[in-house]
Amino acid sequence: MLFDMDGTLVDSEKLWDVALRELAAEYGATLSDAGRKALIGNSMADAMRILHDDLGQPHRDPQVSAAWIDARILELFRTGLRWRPGALALLRAVRAAGIPTALVTSSGRPLVEVALDTLGRDSFDVVVCGDEVDAAKPHPEPYLTAARLLGVPIARCVAIEDSPPGVASALAAGAAVLAVPAEVPIAPTDGVHQLDSLTGADLELLAALLGAPPA
Structure with a gap:
């Protein structure tokens, strides 16, 4: 199996939703519903590229964004899984x-x-x-x-x-x-x-x- x-x-997707939308807000933008759905099931690297494109900020460093998400989602996983x-x-x-x-x-x-x-x-x-x-x-x-x-x-x-x-x-x-x-x-x-x-x-x-x- x-x-x-x-x-x-x-x-856990609801927890990812919280973290991703918080990061978008940190970047002064809003993650679209279509963009959020496109992220589901992808690797972190691909997800960050999709996120940045959706926010209209393709210049963002995927590794920096991934580190932010990793830290936040760890907090959420410890309390809300x-x-x-x-x-x-x-x-x-x-x-x-x-x-x-x-x-x-x-x-x-x-x-x-x-x-x-x-x-x-x-x-x-x-x-x-x-x-x-x-x-x-x-x-x-x-x-x-x-x-x-x-x-x-x-x-x-x-x-x-x-x-x-x-x-x-x-x-x-x-x-x-x-x-x-x-x-x-x-x-x-x-x-x-x-x-x-x-x-x-x-x-x-x-x-x-x-x-x-x-x-």
Whole structure:
């Protein structure tokens, strides 16, 4: 099992929204709703470029903006991280069944370490962070890396995602994909099963996505 983090397991996109809009205000501008949606699921480097373009300030240094966001989001994660509906129950069921499990996120390691205080450090056999791969989502490398570290063929993995870049990454890697849109819609796509939430998702569904009977 390959789980995305932001917007999939935890309702953190609202916290990112706070940080991004605060940074825009620091720059004397306002992040548009379209710009905010375009940021979801991207690596930090890509997100900062999108942010600066949306603010009409492409001259801004992405590293400076990323450092500001990192510091603010760490504060917000420590106090305001909440599970997405059904996510904790599904993760517990997967772990109880002994299924190899990875967290595959575009967030950087320092932030993920804080999130793991909520998610549980024993919830995953492998954690792949956005700052630990050469190419971030929507490139397939994060999911291919997770499958390799788990020792499981990617074709035998189900990836759960909430954003278009994440879905594109998982599909390109060759995983079965369960999409649970959070902040932005995901267009109907061959090979992608969509649910409104993870409430009610179970091992039988995951097995069906792989075309196999449940264990």
